[in-house]
Amino acid sequence: MPFENEREEFERRKAVASAMGSPARLAERKAKGILNARERVALLFDAGSFTELGQLAVSIRPEMRAKSPADGVISGFGRIDGRMCGANVSDFTTLGSSSAEIHGKKQHHIRTVCEKNGLPVINLMECAGGRIPDIMGAAGIGRAGEGAVYSRRRVTPAIAAVLGLTYGGGAFTCINSDITIMRKGAVLAVSSPNVTAVAISEDMDPEALGGWRHHSETTGLIDLLADTDEEALALLKKVLAYLPDHHGEREPDAGIPPGAEEAVTRMLDLLPESRAQVYDMRKLIAAILDPGSFLCLKERFAKVAVTGLGRLRGRTVGIIATNPMFKGGALDTDACDKITSFIVLCDSFNIPLIFLADTPGFLVGAESEKRRLPGKIMTFMAALELSSVPKIALVLRKSYGQAYLNMAGGKADTTAAWFTGDISFMDPAVAVNVVFAAKREDNPQGFDDLLRQVSAATTAYSLAEPFMAHAVIDPRGTRDYLAAMLEVHARRLTNGVGEHRLAVWPPAY
Numbered sequence: 001m002p003f004e005n006e007r008e009e010f011e012r013r014k015a016v017a018s019a020m021g022s023p024a025r026l027a028e029r030k031a032k033g034i035l036n037a038r039e040r041v042a043l044l045f046d047a048g049s050f051t052e053l054g055q056l057a058v059s060i061r062p063e064m065r066a067k068s069p070a071d072g073v074i075s076g077f078g079r080i081d082g083r084m085c086g087a088n089v090s091d092f093t094t095l096g097s098s099s100a101e102i103h104g105k106k107q108h109h110i111r112t113v114c115e116k117n118g119l120p121v122i123n124l125m126e127c128a129g130g131r132i133p134d135i136m137g138a139a140g141i142g143r144a145g146e147g148a149v150y151s152r153r154r155v156t157p158a159i160a161a162v163l164g165l166t167y168g169g170g171a172f173t174c175i176n177s178d179i180t181i182m183r184k185g186a187v188l189a190v191s192s193p194n195v196t197a198v199a200i201s202e203d204m205d206p207e208a209l210g211g212w213r214h215h216s217e218t219t220g221l222i223d224l225l226a227d228t229d230e231e232a233l234a235l236l237k238k239v240l241a242y243l244p245d246h247h248g249e250r251e252p253d254a255g256i257p258p259g260a261e262e263a264v265t266r267m268l269d270l271l272p273e274s275r276a277q278v279y280d281m282r283k284l285i286a287a288i289l290d291p292g293s294f295l296c297l298k299e300r301f302a303k304v305a306v307t308g309l310g311r312l313r314g315r316t317v318g319i320i321a322t323n324p325m326f327k328g329g330a331l332d333t334d335a336c337d338k339i340t341s342f343i344v345l346c347d348s349f350n351i352p353l354i355f356l357a358d359t360p361g362f363l364v365g366a367e368s369e370k371r372r373l374p375g376k377i378m379t380f381m382a383a384l385e386l387s388s389v390p391k392i393a394l395v396l397r398k399s400y401g402q403a404y405l406n407m408a409g410g411k412a413d414t415t416a417a418w419f420t421g422d423i424s425f426m427d428p429a430v431a432v433n434v435v436f437a438a439k440r441e442d443n444p445q446g447f448d449d450l451l452r453q454v455s456a457a458t459t460a461y462s463l464a465e466p467f468m469a470h471a472v473i474d475p476r477g478t479r480d481y482l483a484a485m486l487e488v489h490a491r492r493l494t495n496g497v498g499e500h501r502l503a504v505w506p507p508a509y
Contacts, residue, residue: 017055017069021094029093035229037074037091040124040163044087044233050078054106061134064095072097075106077119080237083245086114087122088173092164096128099169103131107173108149115155118246122236123160123177127170129191152176154348154503157243161232162186162222165206175221176507178345179239179297182222183232184212220301220338238295242309242316243349247503250496251316251351256290260313260479263287267475271420275397281306281323281356284396288356288478290314297342302334307342309351313483315490318346318389321356322407324397330363331403336376339406340383347387347502352486354392357399357407380406383505388498390489392482395421395460396475413489416471416481421460 020026020036029036035043041050053076059068072094077086088107090097097103114121150172152158160177166188174180174188182188189210208214215222224239226232244251264287272279285294289310296308303326308319320339322329346353362373384391384406393408395417404423409415417423463469473481490496 013056020069020091021067021072025093033228034164036093037089037097037124040229040233041074041076041078041087041089043230044089044122044124044236045078045080045085046082050076050087052076053109054102057102057106059095059134060101067095068102069094071100071102071106073103073106075110077110077113080122080240083120083240085120085122085240086110087124089122089124090126090164090166090170092126092128095131096165097126097170098128098131098134100131100134104148104169111152111158115153118156118248120157120159120240120243120245123158123173125160125162125166125170125174126164126186127166127168127173129168129170150176151504154178154247154344154500156246157240157349159236159239161226161236162188163229163232167191171210178243178348179224180222181224181226181232181235181239182212182215183226183229187211188215188221216298216300218301220298220334220341223297224295225300239309242295242311242351247349247500248497249350250490251349253314254290254293254311254316255314257292260290263291264479265476267478271396271475275422278324278328280325281321281358285310285319285321285356288312288482289317289319294319298338302332302338304329304331305335305338306356307338312354312479312486315486316351317486318342318351318353319356320353320407322359322403324358327363329359329398330361331359331406332363333368333371333373333376336373336380336406340380341507343380343383343387344502344505347383347389347498348500350389350496350498352390352392352490353387353408354482355394355408355412357393357395357404357409358397359399359403359407361401361403377402377406383502384408384411386501388501390486390492390496392416392485392489394418394478394482395423395463395469398422401425410468414470414485415463415468416473417460417463417469418475418478419460419472420475421463421469421472422458423460423463424458 026036052074055070057071058065059071070091072091074089074091077084088110111121158177160174160180162174162180162182164186166174166186171188171190187206187210212225216225224235226235267287270283270287289312293311294308298307304323306321306323310317310319320342322331391408391412393412393415397420399407399409405411460469460472464472471481
């Protein structure tokens with residue numbers, strides 16, 4: 001048979017690469033119900049659509065060539081629900097998928113091709129950190145400095161999943177992604193506990209160092225949580241469906257589902273008549289958006305702020321809201337970070353923003369000042385002003401002080417208020433105390449008279465009369481109003497594609 005020796009060698013090399021790394025590690029993963037890299041690829045991509053690049057690549061170090069099939073990362077292109085995407089998938093069974101020269105070269109190639117051709121890039125990460133001895137010594141770290149790229153223009157969406165122990169370069173890849181999903185039990189940190197213990201004499205449990213609770217509740221570095229690999233990959237596909245392939249496209253249109261207009265007609269039943277009574281903003285959001293379409297991001301972090309992707313009559317929108325269920329709706333420093341990062345995401349990929357405000361203002365005080373609240377507020381405002389996507393601001397109940405401006409009041413393409421709206425520099429009751437030095441306990445009747453006097457100028461109509469609110473609406477007409485304004489403002493002269501002034505905004509805030 002022609003070329004028999006060549007064909008045998010070709011098949012042998014492919015088989016070695018396909019077998020991945022340590023059989024013991026592969027068996028251990030299988031016993032724990034954790035997918036290996038090639039199983040993840042098979043589950044993520046449409047059947048038969050994945051084309052692998054660099055399958056026969058190995059370590060640049062001669063002594064490691066036989067131990068480094070594909071150099072620890074599966075890279076290539078395939079279709080996810082029909083959409084072409086690039087992917088880098090860590091193979092932890094091969095040298096811990098540690099960062100090294102060929103490993104990084106493969107990843108960089110996929111990212112570059114995706115950016116040039118307008119394709120989303122998927123990063124499924126597990127990484128033991130930098131590969132020693134590749135990066136040891138002056139030349140080792142020097143090569144890393146020359147070759148590594150840590151900034152990215154948000155030309156195409158990057159979605160990451162943390163699916164195991166992920167340190168060093170793997171962690172940085174996740175942080176530089178637009179949306180990051182984390183499987184419970186995985187870890188995301190700069191250095192492993194072994195390095196931490198030696199370097200700073202600090203013994204750390206991996207979960208405490210960078211586990212899912214830490215990053216979902218304290219740092220806010222991850223957006224979504226999953227219990228299993230399978231759930232993480234299903235979430236990844238769901239996220240992708242909200243995003244365009246690249247920044248030159250408008251937001252996707254999924255069509256209007258049946259019954260989409262029903263829930264909003266009951267909006268008045270969801271909103272308490274007493275302004276002192278709290279409620280869960282997420283229920284109102286669900287009633288405004290298409291049924292089942294709201295995907296809340298960073299839900300456990302800075303709970304007073306609600307950020308997420310949803311659909312309004314089929315088209316993707318970004319929601320930024322305050323939630324009175326937490327801290328009475330008062331925004332804090334973490335909320336500023338959370339909202340700023342979400343504005344960057346939406347502005348980079350042409351997703352219109354809807355702001356829903358019910359807030360008494362910012363949570364002020366000594367602790368907030370220590371946490372740099374003035375700087376956080378201004379960073380938030382800078383992102384808001386630089387963003388060029390359509391923005392709609394809607395005041396539901398109260399919106400006071402600087403928070404009114406941060407929640408896009410007067411800064412959006414259109415500003416509106418429900419007929420329940422109350423807008424002012426501060427809460428009218430506080431204003432009575434500050435301006436008139438009056439206290440209810442001293443003179444209840446006099447206090448209430450002053451309160452009525454002050455409140456008369458804080459209604460939604462008080463904002464509409466000088467045309468500072470473009471409309472006062474019945475809460476039950478919210479979908480109609482938002483859809484009409486999006487149809488107007490999303491047209492633009494650029495057909496709904498923004499200027500992307502936030503595309504190079506740093507990933508940490």
